[in-house]
Amino acid sequence: MRQQQFEQAHNIFWERLATTLTQLEQGKRKKHEDGTEGIDQFADDYRRLCHHLALARQRGYGPALVRRLNALVLRGHRQLYQYRPPLLPKLRAFVRTDFPRTVRQQWPWHLASGLSFVIAMAMIWLLVAWQPDRIHSVLGGDTLASIESMYANERGLGARDSGDDMLMFGYYIYNNISVAFRSFAGGLFFGVGALFIMIFNGGFFGAVAGHLVNIDAGEALFTFVIAHGAPEITAIILAGGAGLRLGAAVLAPGQLTRLAALREAARSGMPVIYGVILLLILAAFIEAFWSPRVLPAGIKYSVGAACWALLALYLGLAGRPPAVAREPSE
C-alpha cells in the first residue's frame, strides 16, 4: 500500500484516537460527536495504532508520518501503562510493619551512622568537660552567646507565646527534614556527605551539652531536648544510614553493576526515608509545643524516657510475625 492511501485510510481513526487521548490526559470524559465514548475501545484502538506504527516503519513510509504515529503511540503508552496504587491502605501497612522491618533489615548501616554521631558527640563533650576553654575553638562567639541566652537565662524558654511555638514548628519542619534529606543525598558521594552531617551534628550537640554543663545550665538543656530528641536524633541517624547504604552501593557494588546496586540501595532505602519524614514531623510537634513548657524536671525526664522507650520498642518489635508458633505447649 502506498503511503498516501495508507494515510487516507486511517487518518480519521488517528484523529479520533488523538481526541480520546487529549480527553484522557485532561482527565475529562466526553462523548464523541457520533455518540460513542472513545474510552470503551481505547485498548483496542491503541493496539491497532501500534500495528500501524509497526507497518509504517516496516514499509518505509515518510519520517513525518512515522514521527506522528510514534508520538501518538507514546501518548497511548503513557495512558495505558500508568499505575496509581491507593495511598492510604499502604500508609497503614507502612507504619505498622514496613518501616520498622526495613530499619531492622538494614541495621548495620544505621548502626554505623548512629555510632559516628554518638562518637563525635562523646569526644567533643569530653573535650569540653576536660578543658572548658576549648569550647571557643569549637563554637563561634555568636553561637555561644545565643545558646547561653536560650538555656542559661531564667526567662529564656518560658517566655514564648503560641505564635513563637508555631514559628519554631515551621522552622523545625523546614530545617530538620532538609538536613535529613541532605544526609541521605550526600551519602551518594561514597558516604562522605552522610558521615559529615552525622559527625558535624553529633559534635555540635556534644559541644553545646558540654559547655552548658560547665556553666551549670545542663538541666535546662536536657529537660528541653530529651523528649523530642528521641524521634529527632533517631530520624537523622536513620537518614544518614540510608545515605551510607547509597555510598556503599557505589563503592562496593558486589555482584551487581554499580548502577544496579545504586538503584537497589535507593529503592530499598525509601521506606526508611518515608519513616524519617513521619518521625521528624512528630519531633517538630514535640519540640515546638511540649519541649519549651517549663515543668518540674522529674516530669520532663519521665516523658522523655517514655518517648525513647516507645520508639525503641516500636523500631525493635513492630511488624514482627506473631510468636504463637515459637513456644510449643508443654
Place this chain on the structure above:
Amino acid sequence: MIDEQRHITTPEGVPLTLALAGPVPRAVAYLIDACIRILVYTVGAMLLSPFGGVGWGLLLILVFLLEWFYPVWFEVMRRGQTPGKKSLGLAVVREDATPVDLNASLIRNLLRTADLFPMFYLAGFLCMLIDSRFRRLGDLAAGTLVVHLHPLHPQHKETPQAIPDSGDSQAPDWPLTLADRHLLLDYYERGPRLTPARRNELAQLAFPELGDAAAERLDAAARHTQGAN
C-alpha cells in the same frame, strides 16, 4: 555517536522512539519552575506576614513543601510534568516510558541535592554530559529519563508541514532500498525549509546529469515513492 534518541519496545512488540531531553531544555524548565516557586513565596509572604509568628511558621512550612515536594507532586499527579516541563513539552518517564511512580520521583528529587553539589548543578551537569541518556545522578538512581513528548523536531508538531501534492511523479531511476526511501522522503519533507540552491545541490547527488533541473526530478521521484499518481 551522540544520539538523542532511545529505542524501546512496548509490550505490544512495537519499537517506540523516545527523544531524550538534553541539559538546555531541562535547565529552562527548571528556571520556569523556580520562578513559579518564587512567585508563590512572594504572595505567601504578603498574605501570611500579618499573622506574626504563626504566619512565619506557616510560611516556613510552605517553603519546605515547595522546595522538596513541588516536583514530586507534579511528577506523580501530572504524569511526569511540572508546569515548567509541560510548557516545554518535556516529561519524566521511567526507562520503559511509563509515568513515574512516587518512589522513583522522590528518589530523583531528593538526590537533587547531590546533583546541586558543589553549586549550580555542576555534579548533575557533568553526569548528564558523561551519560549517554542525559541522566543526572538522581535519574540514575531512580531509573528515570526526561524525554520530549510531542515533536522529535519542534517545527513539525503533530502533523507534517503541508507538502505540495501537486506536480507530476516519476519513478526514480534506480532501485530503492529502505534506507534510500527514508533518505528521499526526509529530503522531500525538509524541502520547503531549504533554499532552492541548497535543494538543487542535494538533488544533484542523485541526478548529477540534470544540473539545475535535478531538484524538480528528485521531488517527482519522492512523490512517486510516497504514492501519488
